[in-house]
Amino acid sequence: MLAPAPILTLEKITKRFGAAVALHPTDLEIRKGEFIALMGPSGCGKTTTLRMIAGLETPSDGRILLWRRDDITWAPPWERDMPLVWQSYALFPFLTVLQNVEFGLKQKRRFTTPERRKRAMDWLERLGIAGFAGRRIDQLSGGQRQRVALARALALEPEILLLDEPLSALDAHLRLQMQSELKRLHRELGITFLYVTHNQSEAFAMADRVAILNAGRIQQIGSAQEIYRAPANRFVAEFVGASTILSGRAAGDGWIETPVGRFRALAGAAAAGGEATFLIPADRVDLSPQPTGAENEVAARVETEEFTGAFVTIMLTLADGTELKVQKQQSDLDALALEPGATVHARWSADVAYVLPQEGS
Amino acid sequence: MKHERRALDAAAPIRRARPRGKPLADRLLGAFTLLAFGFILAPIVSIIVFSFNADRFPTMVWGGFSLRWYEAIWNDATVRAGFWRSLRVSATVSVIATAIGFATAYVDYRWRFFGKTLYLAVATLPPTVPILVLGLAMLSFFSTIGLVGTLAGVVAGHVVICAPFAMALIRLRLADMSPDLEPAAWNLGATRWATMRAVVIPFCRPAIFAALAITAAVSFDEFMIAWFVGGFEETLPVRILAMLQGQVSPRINAIGTIVFAISITLVAAAQLLTARRARHEEE
Numbered sequence: 001m002l003a004p005a006p007i008l009t010l011e012k013i014t015k016r017f018g019a020a021v022a023l024h025p026t027d028l029e030i031r032k033g034e035f036i037a038l039m040g041p042s043g044c045g046k047t048t049t050l051r052m053i054a055g056l057e058t059p060s061d062g063r064i065l066l067w068r069r070d071d072i073t074w075a076p077p078w079e080r081d082m083p084l085v086w087q088s089y090a091l092f093p094f095l096t097v098l099q100n101v102e103f104g105l106k107q108k109r110r111f112t113t114p115e116r117r118k119r120a121m122d123w124l125e126r127l128g129i130a131g132f133a134g135r136r137i138d139q140l141s142g143g144q145r146q147r148v149a150l151a152r153a154l155a156l157e158p159e160i161l162l163l164d165e166p167l168s169a170l171d172a173h174l175r176l177q178m179q180s181e182l183k184r185l186h187r188e189l190g191i192t193f194l195y196v197t198h199n200q201s202e203a204f205a206m207a208d209r210v211a212i213l214n215a216g217r218i219q220q221i222g223s224a225q226e227i228y229r230a231p232a233n234r235f236v237a238e239f240v241g242a243s244t245i246l247s248g249r250a251a252g253d254g255w256i257e258t259p260v261g262r263f264r265a266l267a268g269a270a271a272a273g274g275e276a277t278f279l280i281p282a283d284r285v286d287l288s289p290q291p292t293g294a295e296n297e298v299a300a301r302v303e304t305e306e307f308t309g310a311f312v313t314i315m316l317t318l319a320d321g322t323e324l325k326v327q328k329q330q331s332d333l334d335a336l337a338l339e340p341g342a343t344v345h346a347r348w349s350a351d352v353a354y355v356l357p358q359e360g361s
Numbered sequence: 362m363k364h365e366r367r368a369l370d371a372a373a374p375i376r377r378a379r380p381r382g383k384p385l386a387d388r389l390l391g392a393f394t395l396l397a398f399g400f401i402l403a404p405i406v407s408i409i410v411f412s413f414n415a416d417r418f419p420t421m422v423w424g425g426f427s428l429r430w431y432e433a434i435w436n437d438a439t440v441r442a443g444f445w446r447s448l449r450v451s452a453t454v455s456v457i458a459t460a461i462g463f464a465t466a467y468v469d470y471r472w473r474f475f476g477k478t479l480y481l482a483v484a485t486l487p488p489t490v491p492i493l494v495l496g497l498a499m500l501s502f503f504s505t506i507g508l509v510g511t512l513a514g515v516v517a518g519h520v521v522i523c524a525p526f527a528m529a530l531i532r533l534r535l536a537d538m539s540p541d542l543e544p545a546a547w548n549l550g551a552t553r554w555a556t557m558r559a560v561v562i563p564f565c566r567p568a569i570f571a572a573l574a575i576t577a578a579v580s581f582d583e584f585m586i587a588w589f590v591g592g593f594e595e596t597l598p599v600r601i602l603a604m605l606q607g608q609v610s611p612r613i614n615a616i617g618t619i620v621f622a623i624s625i626t627l628v629a630a631a632q633l634l635t636a637r638r639a640r641h642e643e644e
Contacts, residue, residue: 056544077547078555090545094563103559104549156549 006068007032007160007192008053013062015048015216022048024216025062032159035186035193037203040213041239046196049213050164053194055080078107083153087165089145091137097124097148098133104156123151143174154185160192167202179205200240204228212236230268234277234356243279243354244324250276254350260318263296265353277356282313282327284352287336287344297347300324302338314338316346405621412614430615440616443600447581450512450596454519455577461520462527462572467561470535471543485525495522496589503590510592518586523579527572530635534568535561571631578627582620 006029015023023045030036038046051057053064055077064073072080083104091100101120105111111119124130127147132140140148146166153161163182167175183206186193197203203210204224211221212235220232231237237245248258254266256276265278291297300316303323312333316324324346338344412431416424434440465484469477487495499518500509508514542564546556562569584598591599601616 054548056548076552077544078550078552080548081550082548084545084548086541086545088539088541090539090541092542092546092560092564094566103546103551106559107550107555152549 005032006030007066008194009063009065009068010049010053011063011065013049013052013064014060015045015052015057016060021216023052026216026218028211028218028221030160030192030194033190033192034208035183035195035206037195037197037207037210038213039197039200039203039210040219041198044213045216046198046213047164050084050162050194050196054082054084054162081156081158082160082162083156083158084162084164085149085153085166087168089149089169091145091148091152093137095137096133097129097135097137097140100137100148101151101155103152108156120151120155123155124148127151142169142171143178146170146174146178150185154189158191160194163193163195165197165199166195168197168199175202182206212239214239229281230354231279232357237279237356241325242283242327243281244322245277245279246322247275247277250274256355259320260322261298263298263353264350265355266350267352268355269357270355275358279354279356280324280348281352281354282325285324285326285346285348287314287326287328287338287346289336289344291345292347294347295350296353297345298324299343300346302340302342302344304340305338316344408614408617409621411611412618414611414614417611430611433612434615437612439595440597440600440604440612443595443597444619446512446594447597450515450519450587451577451580453516454523454580455573457516458520458523458576458580459527459531459569459572461524462529462576463531463565463569465524465528466532466535469532470538484528487522487525492522492585496585499586500589509590510594512591512594514590515587515594515596518590519580519583522583522586523576526575526579530572530575530631531565531568534565538564567634571634574627574631574634578624578631581627582624 008030010026010028010030012025012027013023014025015021026045026049028049038049040046048057052059055072055075059073062073063071066072092103095103098117098120101123102116105116105119121130121133124133127150129144129147129151132144132148137145137148146169149166166182167178170178179202182193186206195203195207204227207224209221209223210227212219212227214235220227220236222230227236228240228242231240231243234245237243246256246258246260246263248256248263251257251262254264254270256263256265256278263278265276268278291299298318300318303315303317306313306315307330310330312328312330314326314328314333316326318324326346336344413426413428414424415427415429416422469481469484474480496518499514499521503509503514503517508517538561542560543556546560547553551559582598583596584602587596588599588602595603597616597620601613601620604610604613604616
């Protein structure tokens with residue numbers, strides 16, 4: 001199958017604020033119709049990237065292309081047709097809900113007043129807030145405002161929708177609800193969503209592809225699966241936080257000598273020699289009260305247990321104090337009767353222990 | 362520290378639950394406040410009252426209700442002319458000063474630039490200059506450019522002292538405007554100019570109306586600049602002083618009452634506009 005054409009291409013796009021570099025030269029191709037998330041800690045350059053795409057910030061260097069054809073690097077924001085859903089919603093407080101949604105259509109001067117009104121009402125309907133059309137913005141709850149902001153952007157029927165941490169002001173329950181709603185809208189509309197967030201559960205739950213940024217550089221781009229199972233480097237592995245990271249000397253045939261023991265890691269890059277770092281996925285670790293004599297086995301002390309629904313995250317410490325993260329189903333733990341301070345034996349298959357690529361290679 | 366804070370919080374309801382009777386200090390303070398207000402308002406009240414007195418002299422003996430002094434000023438062509446001049450001047454001044462004030466406040470809101478502190482200092486300077494100095498300076502400057510003795514000169518002088526008030530009011534309102542609001546309008550396809558019309562001005566509307574009212578009020582009863590610069594184009598306050606120099610007549614009371622009514626209406630309008638906004642925001 002032919003890869004879909006990139007709707008938006010960033011070429012060596014760069015942003016400097018004085019001496020500080022917000023974004024190092026970055027290339028990124030955004031495919032038509034995909035849901036792509038830019039994710040990273042605050043100050044990683046994700047919002048700067050989004051603002052440059054929207055035209056609210058001018059790049060220090062590089063180009064932004066539409067369909068690999070039109071250079072929009074210097075186009076003013078009002079000519080870009082890429083509506084943005086703001087973290088603060090940025091709704092107009094002196095207008096009603098309906099007038100807010102009509103705002104963008106009004107600027108286009110292509111519609112008669114009844115057409116405009118109808119189209120705005122249709123979007124309010126679609127987002128389930130048609131009943132609030134005549135309300136003032138300050139009479140709405142956070143979740144309702146969020147929907148108005150979405151309707152206002154979508155009423156322009158754009159090819160690309162930009163979203164800047166749109167769910168961060170909502171409580172957990174509403175956030176989940178809006179997540180599935182955004183996902184559904186994306187599927188139904190078939191347009192491109194570019195979503196900026198620091199929240200990995202949002203990014204992984206919704207996006208087809210996630211780009212992880214840190215310190216002004218893209219660290220990895222891939223599906224949630226790829227990033228989860230095969231992180232490109234230590235930063236990504238730590239940011240995702242789903243594994244324990246151990247370092248040691250490669251001793252050939254997949255064996256790695258670490259301060260807490262000798263382990264075999266066969267997934268990922270081959271540990272050829274010298275320093276090697278590998279990951280132990282938290283959900284692939286088995287626990288038992290007695291040693292079983294398996295290949296990768298280590299004694300550990302139970303520190304804490306944290307319940308998140310059906311899953312339990314257990315923090316263990318190894319002999320030298322390194323933390324080992326384990327994730328288990330509640331039902332698997334009943335037989336173990338874990339107590340803080342108790343000793344357990346943790347083991348994992350060499351096939352799931354993932355060796356990180358050598359840094360800088 | 363945290364524990365102390367909590368202890369204080371716990372004590373608060375007890376303090377509030379103390380017996381209701383007002384202590385002496387509170388009563389004295391109330392009386393003092395009343396006295397102060399009386400001292401400020403008594404002359405104004407007496408002007409208003411005696412403007413309706415039929416007698417020639419303001420004595421404690423009431424000579425009966427009458428509108429004769431109002432009739433007298435209505436029939437006095439110089440007073441009528443002064444009144445219309447003042448009205449025209451203040452209407453023109455309020456529009457120009459508010460426009461300048463809005464532009465000044467918006468520049469301060471929108472851009473960061475070198476020398477901004479100086480810019481703001483200059484923009485707010487005029488009301489701090491003694492009005493006598495300002496009037497004299499304008500007289501000497503306007504005489505070189507032929508503005509002395511014209512209403513245009515009076516308007517120019519009043520704009521200088523009024524624009525900072527307009528700027529202060531509008532700047533206060535702009536400070537409440539989310540920095541995302543304008544970019545959001547651009548993002549939805551509105552040009553800079555369309556955003557100014559459809560977002561910034563509507564957002565500032567209550568402050569703009571308040572500024573129009575306040576600047577009109579300041580200009581309407583301003584004396585010093587009008588006296589220095591106006592020449593024979595006497596505004597109402599200038600006319601009043603001229604009349605006072607000639608004779609003490611109860612007509613002054615009638616004029617004073619009208620001037621006071623106009624000023625207080627404008628100020629009250631401005632107050633109402635800003636207060637209604639504050640209530641909106643609290644909801």
